[in-house]
Amino acid sequence: MGNKKNEIQWKETPKGKIFFQLLLPLLAEFFTTFLHTFWGSMAGIPSTPTHFSALNRTVTTQEWAADYLLSGLVPAMQAGFAVWMLIVGFFKICVVHFNPAISVGFLVSGDLSFKLFLPYVIMQCMGAIFAAFIAQTLRGEMLVPFYISDDANIPAIFFCEVITTGIIIFYTLAMVVDKSYDQATGPLAIGMTVFQGILAGKWIGAGCLNPARWFGPAVMAGGKAWNYHWVLWVADCVGAAIFAVFYMSFFAPADRVWVMKI
Amino acid sequence: MGNKKNEIQWKETPKGKIFFQLLLPLLAEFFTTFLHTFWGSMAGIPSTPTHFSALNRTVTTQEWAADYLLSGLVPAMQAGFAVWMLIVGFFKICVVHFNPAISVGFLVSGDLSFKLFLPYVIMQCMGAIFAAFIAQTLRGEMLVPFYISDDANIPAIFFCEVITTGIIIFYTLAMVVDKSYDQATGPLAIGMTVFQGILAGKWIGAGCLNPARWFGPAVMAGGKAWNYHWVLWVADCVGAAIFAVFYMSFFAPADRVWVMKI
Amino acid sequence: MGNKKNEIQWKETPKGKIFFQLLLPLLAEFFTTFLHTFWGSMAGIPSTPTHFSALNRTVTTQEWAADYLLSGLVPAMQAGFAVWMLIVGFFKICVVHFNPAISVGFLVSGDLSFKLFLPYVIMQCMGAIFAAFIAQTLRGEMLVPFYISDDANIPAIFFCEVITTGIIIFYTLAMVVDKSYDQATGPLAIGMTVFQGILAGKWIGAGCLNPARWFGPAVMAGGKAWNYHWVLWVADCVGAAIFAVFYMSFFAPADRVWVMKI
Amino acid sequence: MGNKKNEIQWKETPKGKIFFQLLLPLLAEFFTTFLHTFWGSMAGIPSTPTHFSALNRTVTTQEWAADYLLSGLVPAMQAGFAVWMLIVGFFKICVVHFNPAISVGFLVSGDLSFKLFLPYVIMQCMGAIFAAFIAQTLRGEMLVPFYISDDANIPAIFFCEVITTGIIIFYTLAMVVDKSYDQATGPLAIGMTVFQGILAGKWIGAGCLNPARWFGPAVMAGGKAWNYHWVLWVADCVGAAIFAVFYMSFFAPADRVWVMKI
Structure with a gap:
């Protein structure tokens, strides 16, 4: 640690720039999307429970509650917490997207360069595939994907x-x-x-x-x-x-809001 | 962004004042109440489950638990988190009320001018109507409103x-x-x-x-x-x-507390 | 607000001292214990569900889960959040105890004077009685108290x-x-x-x-x-x-820890 | 408190060093692992519910939900919150591990000296044994351990x-x-x-x-x-x-990351 100054200067050398501005962000996209998909795929219930529409009778309060817990509350808490955890866990490493839609948002706002968009999305998909492969191997059963039925709206x-x-x-x-922006619970709110x-x-059937x-x-x-993926x-x-x-047009800070630039 | 200084000065021009002090807050009231109502209306269970009072038998522990989960715990978490999220999400944009009762509170404390009260409440109601319309259209079924029965207390x-x-x-x-005030979890406590x-x-039957x-x-x-709306x-x-x-009389900071002004 | 300086000086006048150092803390004890008891008494399930021990058969997983939700998870979340909310809600008003055990703790550490102990506990009890009265009146049924049965351990x-x-x-x-101490989630951890x-x-049967x-x-x-109250x-x-x-002996900061004073 | 300066100097005396650098951390390891095991052992359900695999019939949605609540959601919330609470509760006392795996991690990163590793793990195990003994005595029944069956994968x-x-x-x-690192919700994310x-x-069967x-x-x-402990x-x-x-190789700050030292 005596050569700390040297190492920080290293960040500005050609090799350092490639690592900190390209390789590290791409590795982080792979790893965070891996974690997101791994946690979610491991926590999911093993098989889809009976569909109420097939029951041909009044659904009881207990059945509604059981269904809401398994396919609503728990997945919502699990995924919501995961998104916040990935943001704050990698806060000092680099900005992590782990979602192509976030990458699109940063493209629009100008915080992601066009040439990085495709590499980001590819690393996200690879991380998710690797996580699904590991999860399926560990569980020894087919994962339940995000399934859209033929008669869905x-x-x-x-x-x-x-x-x-x-x-x-x-x-x-x-x-x-x-x-x-300075609210400590902000990243949790994103999650x-x-x-x-x-x-x-x-x-x-969305979500x-x-x-x-x-x-x-x-x-x-x-x-x-x-199906409809x-x-x-x-x-x-x-x-x-x-x-x-919508955000950039009206809600962005005064020096960047688009409505002021017309 | 080279003309950042100009744009901040823009805030003080006649057009800038109208946008940042009037149009933006009103748009934010509409949008936050829209989000609050949209999230809540989409998450609500499709229809009211059987009322226990109609059962004419002892209600089991499992029925109590199912009912409490669906009509107590989940709505309380969903709405509580939503209120906090709207506060911190718009923290740097403007103070958002998304509730006529909050607007009344700020009227009393002197933090909202009388002439803005009605426009605020109108935007809140319009945001909620728009959200309920969208939610009902997406779900393709009647939303369950806050229903007060005729025999309610x-x-x-x-x-x-x-x-x-x-x-x-x-x-x-x-x-x-x-x-x-400086507690980072304060907005979450409001929620x-x-x-x-x-x-x-x-x-x-309140709440x-x-x-x-x-x-x-x-x-x-x-x-x-x-009914009794x-x-x-x-x-x-x-x-x-x-x-x-009550707050302004006894609990406000020493320079504003009313008990000191008598 | 032009006379802000005067009002802060007011805090040091005889009348100001009585209000800010005696009346306000006592009012806060009453109000916070009122809130704690009101929230808890209103949220409690209306009557104790059947005791499993009276069933004379194997209890199913669903019965365990329903019981744990109603008498474990929900009361724990409700009361845990309430304690944190009272701490951060009154953070800038005064230190609130709303619990005789906390007052005992502050007596031991030397952060509460002996002559204030009894008034604090009295205000706490009065706040709780008033809250229980309001809750029982609103609900129109007997509240379920913390009941210790005769055969309890x-x-x-x-x-x-x-x-x-x-x-x-x-x-x-x-x-x-x-x-x-500077951790923003500290008050939530107390809760x-x-x-x-x-x-x-x-x-x-404790808790x-x-x-x-x-x-x-x-x-x-x-x-x-x-019974055994x-x-x-x-x-x-x-x-x-x-x-x-235990805390003051070993874990307090170096300038106050008792083990250093021997 | 008049001799505060003396007491801080005391930290540098031979006796002070032994207490603050050795005895206090070891006591904290014992106490935090005690708390972690005590809370977890007291909250666990009294006996393992029927295994679904023994049922020889389709498992209903309600059975899945009850099982997931008891052996998934509640233990996960209980233990997750506990880890965060131990971190922020002892934040100003000393760095607490209460987990041999964390101690291994700090060994690798160089933040724990080798000669402290074994004493830390011994104190952790002793705290856990003491907590399990107290919990079993209070509950008057056998605790459910982390049981790996013979046919587990x-x-x-x-x-x-x-x-x-x-x-x-x-x-x-x-x-x-x-x-x-400066995110206020970071310790909660660790939990x-x-x-x-x-x-x-x-x-x-992991976790x-x-x-x-x-x-x-x-x-x-x-x-x-x-069995397979x-x-x-x-x-x-x-x-x-x-x-x-993995962390030290690629994600550590620029002055400590190993990939820069090759």
């Missing part, structure tokens, strides 16, 4: 994803674009936009919010897992772009 | 709302009026006054705490949703006024 | 209360005695010692942790609610004293 | 423990090695790595994450509690070492 899922994913990006930009988004999407995280399980499960990618990225434009 | 609901909504305003003022308020109101948030679903549902508005605003006076 | 309850209540005091002193204490006491908060419902319910007072205050001595 | 448990325990160490180092780890391990915490109940229960020790310490090397 696709426009409703699309618009719900646009709004709920868009809000994640709105919150992320509000705390990253505004350099004066809990996922909590709210999963509860909001539950009853209509993906991150296409890369669900790309991994889809690759492992195959077949019907690809593209809808998740399009809806989440379109929602990210719309809400990023 | 109206005085009990009224006084419970006065206390629980009043505490929200007490907490809000304690953290906004006192400029030296959790809603968590406590919903659990407190559950067994007697509204925000008349604008429930005005939207009432407009969409119509009919019996308007005015009680929620009166109780919540009266509670806000009482607890704002 | 009193020594086990006693020692469990000593440890779990003692830890609350240990945490409180660690954050109040050490003036350099969650109650969460852990209620879960720890659940299976053996009171605050005799004043349960004194109110006992006054309203009467009769068997007084004194055990709660003795155990919680003894636990507070033991853990306060 | 040992390699899956091993690798799951390596990853989930490793992530705890990764998070701990990211917040301790990097002296500029929630345990929340995620328990949910991740639930379905395959120990701390061999000392489960050593205590194993000593008290004996017999089949020792060594796997937990080896997997958790190996995972800690691997992820500590």
Whole structure:
């Protein structure tokens, strides 16, 4: 540690720049999306429980509660906490996206360069595939992917994803674009936009919010897992772009807000 | 960004003042109440489960637990987290109320001018109506409004709302009026006054705490949703006024506390 | 507000001293213990569910889960959050105890004068009684007090209360005695010692942790609610004293730790 | 308190050094591991519920939900909160490990000297044994240990423990090695790595994450509690070492990261 000054200067050498500005962020995208998908895939219930619509009888309060706990409250808490944990765990390492929709949002706000967009998304998908592979191997059973049935209301899922994913990006930009942001519970609030988004999407079959995280399980499960999978990618990225434009237009700090530049 | 100084000066131009002091806060009221109502309406269970009083038998522990989870714990966590998230998400944009009772509290403390009160409440109601419309369209079924039955104990609901909504305003003022307030978990504590308020109101049919948030679903549902709806508005605003006076009289910082001015 | 300087000087006048050093803390004790007891009494389930021991058959997983949710998880979250909320809500007003055991702890550490101890405990009990009266009136049914049955294992309850209540005091002193304490989630951790204490006491019938908060419902319910009620007072205050001595002896900051003064 | 200067100098005397650099940290290891094991052992359900695999019929949604609540969600919240609480409660006293795997991680990063490693682990085990003894005495029934059945998938448990325990160490180092770390919710995120780890391990029988915490109940229960117990020790310490090397190699701050030293 005697040569600390040398090492910080190292950051400015050609090799240091490649590591800290390219390799480390890409490795972090891979690792954070791996963790997100690993935690989620390991915690998921082993198989989809009976669908109430097939029961042909009145559903009891107890059945509603059991279903809401397993496919609403617990996944929402698990994923919501995970997003916040990844933000604060890597806070001093680099800005981590672990979600193509977040990358789209940073593209719009100008905080991510175009040439890094594709490498980021590729590392996210690879991390998710690797996590799904490990999770499926450890559990010894097929993972349950984000499955959209043939009779699902696709426009409703699309618009719900646009709004709920868009809000994640709105919150992320509000705390990253505004350099004066100083609320200690801010990163937890970003995570809990996922909590709210999963509860909001539950009853209509939406609540993906991150296409890369669900790309991994889809690759492992195959077949019907690809049913309308593209809808998740399009809806989440379109929602990210719309809400990023909305934030930058009216809510960004005075020196960057677009409405002032007209 | 080279003209940053110019843009900050822009804030002081006539057009800048109109945007930052009037249009932005009103847009934020609309958007935050939209989010609050959207998240809540999307997460709510599709239909009211069987009422235990109609069962004519001993209610089992499992039925109590299922009911408490669906109509107590989950709505309390969902709404409590939402209130905190709206506070910290818009922290650097502007002070957001998204609740007519909060606006009443700020009127009493002198932190909101009288001429802005009505525009604020109108934007809140419009945001809630728009959210309820979107949620009902996406879900394709009638939203469950805040329903007060004909045989409800109206005085009990009224006084419970006065206390629980009043505490929200007490907490809000304690953290906004006192400029030296510095606890990082303070905004989360404001949100959790809603968590406590919903659990407190559950067994007697109270727990509204925000008349604008429930005005939207009432407009969409119509009919019996308007049953005693005015009680929620009166109780919540009266509670806000009482607890704002209570806070300002005894608990405000030494330079503003009313007991010192007599 | 032009006479702000005058008003701060007012704090040093005889009338100002009486208000800020005596009346305000006593009012705060009354109000915080009122809130604690009100929230808890309103959220409690209406009646004790069937005791499993009376069932004379194997208890199913679903029955365990329902019981744990109603009498473990939800009360623990409700009370744990409430304690943290009262600390941060009144952070800039004055140090609030709302628990005789905390007052005992501050007596031991020297942060509460002997002559204020009794007035504090009286205000706590009055706040709890008033809250229990309001809650019972609003709900229109008997509150469920902290009931110790005749066949309870009193020594086990006693020692469990000593440890779990003692830890609350240990945490409180660690954050109040050490003036350099700076963790933003510290007050939430104090609150969650109650969460852990209620879960720890659940299976053996302990988990009171605050005799004043349960004194109110006992006054309203009467009769068997007084069964061994004194055990709660003795155990919680003894636990507070033991853990306060333990903290001050070994864990207090270097300038106050007792082991250094021998 | 007039001799405060003397007492701080006392820290540098031979006796003061022994207390603050050796006895206090060892006492803190004993006490924190005691608390962790005590809270966990007291909160656990009294006996293992029926295993679904023995039911020979389709498991209902309600049974899944009850099982997940009792053996997934509640233990994960209880232990996750406990870890965070121990970190922030002892924040100004000394760095507490209360987990042999954390001690291994600090060995790798160079933040714990080799000669302190064994004393730390011994104090951790003694704290856990004492807590298990107290908990078993208070509850008057056998504690449920971390039981690995003979037909368990040992390699899956091993690798799951390596990853989930490793992530705890990764998070701990990211917040301790990097002296500029400043996120207020960071310690809570460390705790929630345990929340995620328990949910991740639930379905395959993993989720120990701390061999000392489960050593205590194993000593008290004996017999089949020792089944594959060594796997937990080896997997958790190996995972800690691997992820500590991973963190130090690529993610540590520029002046300590190993990749820069090649």
